[in-house]
């Protein structure tokens with residue numbers, strides 16, 4: 313993030329989030345529901361996700377590919393937002409799932425996503441997870457190493473089954489994102505180095521009876537906001553397909569991964585049509601395409617609602633809120649910038665720079681520095697935007713803080729979709745060692 317970047321105004325943030333707006337009394341509404349009312353019912357901090365926004369974005373993403381004649385399958389990246397209400401809402405729109413663990417696989421099934429629409433990625437899949445995937449007959453397992461391919465072959469043979477597989481290629485390109493969310497460089501742990509792909513693919517097709525190899529997969533990283541990494545990555549993928557086909561190897565599926573970014577601050581973020589255009593211009597059209605969007609769909613559909621515990625005055629003004637890095641870790645972990653809106657509209661007041669911080673005993677528990685906000689008081693509510701992806705899913709109970717409640721809203725209706733965890737629930741899981749019990 314460069315120093316020249318300036319913060320968007322409240323009006324800009326609102327324009328970017330059509331489901332958010334102040335009503336006549338100056339109350340911030342999200343998808344037709346008053347956030348003040350939700351805080352009163354559910355307490356704070358609390359996650360709010362709009363089914364309307366989630367489905368609207370999922371539809372918009374799909375529509376970008378609607379002119380394709382070839383088959384395109386959409387697999388929502390469950391790790392960005394894993395609540396079953398969200399997954400089943402996306403399943404209604406014919407989304408499958410991209411999962412990266414056995415837990416996510418069960419979640420997807422539980423939400424009504426069919427096994428045949430599940431893609432299993434991830435660099436460390438256990439034997440049990442792979443066996444389950446084989447038994448379920450999922451769409452495909454994306455293989456991250458030669459070792460994993462041979463292990464999966466053995467597991468499939470032991471179950472008398474075959475399993476559809478794509479090789480995840482590491483194209484060794486820099487997606488230009490934060491170092492902690494780039495995945496497509498040689499130094500990253502993900503994927504198979506491209507110079508080894510052809511040999512392994514040949515083995516998979518010709519020698520491994522438990523493996524039905526269908527194609528290649530790439531995932532370059534996350535929060536990608538320019539065309540170049542996609543174009544470079546998919547061009548490499550296309551030349552690998554040519555190479556494989558020259559060797560009489562069959563390629564019928566290309567999994568393009570996810571990674572499309574959004575505008576959190578003032579980034580010029582592209583639309584899915586950019587991605588659709590790059591794919592059309594780079595990849596062959598005689599394959600089934602798979603796409604694995606996460607953040608682009610889920611991030612803007614969720615907010616984190618929080619209340620100010622204290623305003624601490626001094627050389628800097630600290631707005632200490634009841635949400636912490638245990639709830640939303642992105643600012644602490646990725647230096648992420650999130651828009652913040654006051655829940656009550658302030659009229660004709662001069663904004664003040666605040667450091668908006670959480671209550672956790674860590675210096676990195678900071679949501680915003682020097683953020684211009686209308687004057688805030690103890691007890692006021694604020695909402696943190698674009699928290700629907702990599703938000704609740706990354707929560708912890710650090711500092712013995714229970715998991716926050718989650719609410720789904722839809723055109724004026726609201727429903728609690730996850731109860732706030734209680735301290736009792738946390739404590740009940742803990743046992744004293746047997747020798748201390750007596």
Ligand SMILES: *Cc1c(COP(=O)(O)O)cnc(C)c1O
Pocket residue numbers: 389391392410412433434531533534535569570571572604605606607608701
């Ligand atoms: C995380 C991930 C995605 C989704 O990434 P987004 O940036 O949220 O779109 C897709 N595919 C794989 C393999 C992933 O690991």
